[in-house]
Amino acid sequence: MNALDNIPLWIAILASFFVVLGATLTLIGALGFARLERFYDRIHAPTLGTSWGTGGIIIASAILASHFEGRFIFHELVIGFCVMVTIPVTLMLLGRAALHRDRAENSPILPPEMRDGPIDTTLEDPSEDTQEQEDPETSEIPVTTAQGTVSAEKSPDEEKKGE
Amino acid sequence: MSATILTFALSYAQFALALAACLAGTRIVKGPRAQDRVLALDTLYLTVMLLFLVTGMRLGSIFFFEAAMVIAVMGFVATVALAKFLFRGEVIE
Secondary structure, rough: OHHHOOHHHHHHHHHHHHHHHHHHHHHHHHHHHHHHHHHHOOOOOOHHHHHHHHHHHHHHHHHHHHHHHHOOOHHHHHHHHHHHHHHHHHHHHHHHHHHHHHHHHHOOOHHHHHHOOOOOOOOOOOHHHHHHHHHHHOOOOOOHHHHHHHHHHHHHHHHHHHH | OOOHHHHHHHHHHHHHHHHHHHHHHHHHHOOOHHHHHHHHHHHHHHHHHHHHHHHHHHOOOOHHHHHHHHHHHHHHHHHHHHHHHHOOOOOOO
């Protein structure tokens, strides 16, 4: 309380505006995260808190710290940089992991054209798929049996991974 | 006057962020699948980091800022490791 007494009014109003903005946006994002029904809807809600929720609180903190120290303080922007660079990366990874798990289980959440399509193998080993495709070219007769056995062997393995 | 405005705004921010952390906590408890819980943990990390920043502003202390920076970095590492685990079943191959 004592630290807040000697602040000019315009700095107080500016910092209060940014703090209230950031906290409200974070609360709205968390509310949507708790209320939305599907995971792929839910993954969008916390980005309110990561974009302007973090931005507003960091700007307010930088304003107050700059006033206390009597010079410009940019330490808070390091946190903002960390959050705004890393959160999209983590959410992309998490969304791809969830899509991978839903496809491995053939989940009814996904639309049918995404369910039956090939599993996106950009993050997996491409060697297995090329070997499976090269085998039928040499001998044409056991094509269907080989693919059938391979796919039948792969599916429980992926279900184990998914769990 | 300015102290009153700032105290009110910071109290509101603390309350809102604590409520947001509780909402993320309910999703950790009832989340139907693992990816929901990982996302809820990420949201909880971020909300508590913002709560630390606001508390540091209110108390005029710089030590909360250090803690918030550590939380920001650790949250990234934790979520990436958990997403990798959901992908492959193991973190380090």
